[in-house]
Amino acid sequence: MQPVVLISGASSGIGMETAHLLAENGYTVYGAARRVERMDALKPYGVKTIGMDVVDDKSMTAAIKHILDNEGRLDILINNAGFGFYGAVEDVSLEDARYQMEVNVLGAARLAQLVLPGMRDRRYGKIINISSIAGKVATPFGGWYHASKFALEGLSDSLRNEVKPFGIDVILIEPGGIKTEWGPIAFDNLEKSSEKSVYKVAVTKFATAFRKTMDKHSDPDVIAKLILKAIEAERPKARYSAGYMAKPTLLMRKLLCDKMLDSLFLQMLK
Template identity: 40%
Template sequence: MTHAVLITGTSSGIGRATARRLSRHPQLTVYATARRTEAVEDLAAAGARTLALDVTDESSMKAAVDAVAAEHGQVDVLVNNAGYGQFGTIEETGLDDVRRQFETNVFGLARMTQLVLPGMRAAGGGRIVNVGSMGGRLVFPVGGYYHASKYAVEALTDALRFEVAPFNIKVSLVEPGLIRTAFGETGSDTLAGTAGASGPYARLNAVADRQMADHYRSTLLSAPAETVAKAIEHAITEPRPRTRYVITPAAKALVQTRRLLGARVFDALLRTRYSGTAD
């Protein structure tokens, strides 16, 4: 008997690495999804089945879940991976951009969860893995709206884990630090789109953009997507998965620093990194 694994957002990065890794398991049938199936054709060659899925579209989400249920009875494992970073200052970022990010990062995740839970309950169990971020535990400047979406994922995951435990449904949260994918480039692009060449935050935006590029290139501060895929595999296959998986040593250090030292000290550390950014 195989278990059906539905993964959102597999056209690149963490989702793609996870689909490839899980497709090697003979007891897992992996459904790799993207808005356009041609973006995941190579995953089909690697052993995954492919489906069109847009987590901002109700009919698309329902159709994908129904397609898996038609073949397997239900989705046994849901990996909520789809998401992206919208960067910019709180003042300068347009709220339409913020709404689009929350539609993908939060509401899409929530709706996919709602759609798979009836089948999991009827089957007597299941797994849900939400891909959050270390950015759900601490905040950097010009990332406030992205961080807000990941803080929301933290809250939803904690509530869900308790609510579905009586139905033998296990829920884990994966919190990557900096992962060497296109995420950093996307974040830089969105920052460029919201920030003017001049203005009250011009220096801050320039420093943040430079640091984002440098940190994502650093092999000391970042890790490959395969590292996250391994954690997701553990959350899916182990009898007692962890509630949280913080990925990369740098992320673990930052999360603990923020937790132990508090807001004032963490703000002081940030000021040393972003010094001289105010006009």
């Protein structure tokens, strides 16, 4: 029996690559996004597309109901929908900050709430939360994005131990730099939010340094393959990481104290 998978944020990047890969490997895949038309490229691979907005409870509830009505179960949830709203903590409006948390944390949490009853009844399920190395190491001017990913990490750790007795795995994926729409959008927002800011000079230096690395970022299929590996592991790890600078960054977080990390980031702004 083919496992049934729901992937949020499947209209581009990691979500689209993962939907394609899982469909090719025999999974029944539902790709979800706000802009359904952007998932048309997935249809030839057998991916079933569905409209869903992770900040709209009715939309999420309807999407889960649709899948359960058609398939009778949902085995794997991949919480991939997310974005980065960058800017100095002082400059980003609380309205934008709340939206960042709604999309990156609360949307994932609500989808988990919706799928857990069925998973518990079958005593089987996997919830894959796409976090980031930004959930472990925080740079300047990404405070609200980092807050969302740090929160997703903590939420996943708690949830993992709550649902393990019911045969459900909760797995975190921590990508490094990946070639997606995320980077350009995040840093365009950063510069727009800082045009009249006291942080403008430092922001420009930070954004310039980031953009110089973008050609080195890994392709999204690196993370898609990692997700497939995590799903198919008999005893999955709590965390998997891959992508540009993922391993070195996480190792640096383990080895360096806060003062040393702060010094590295401040050097970038000089």
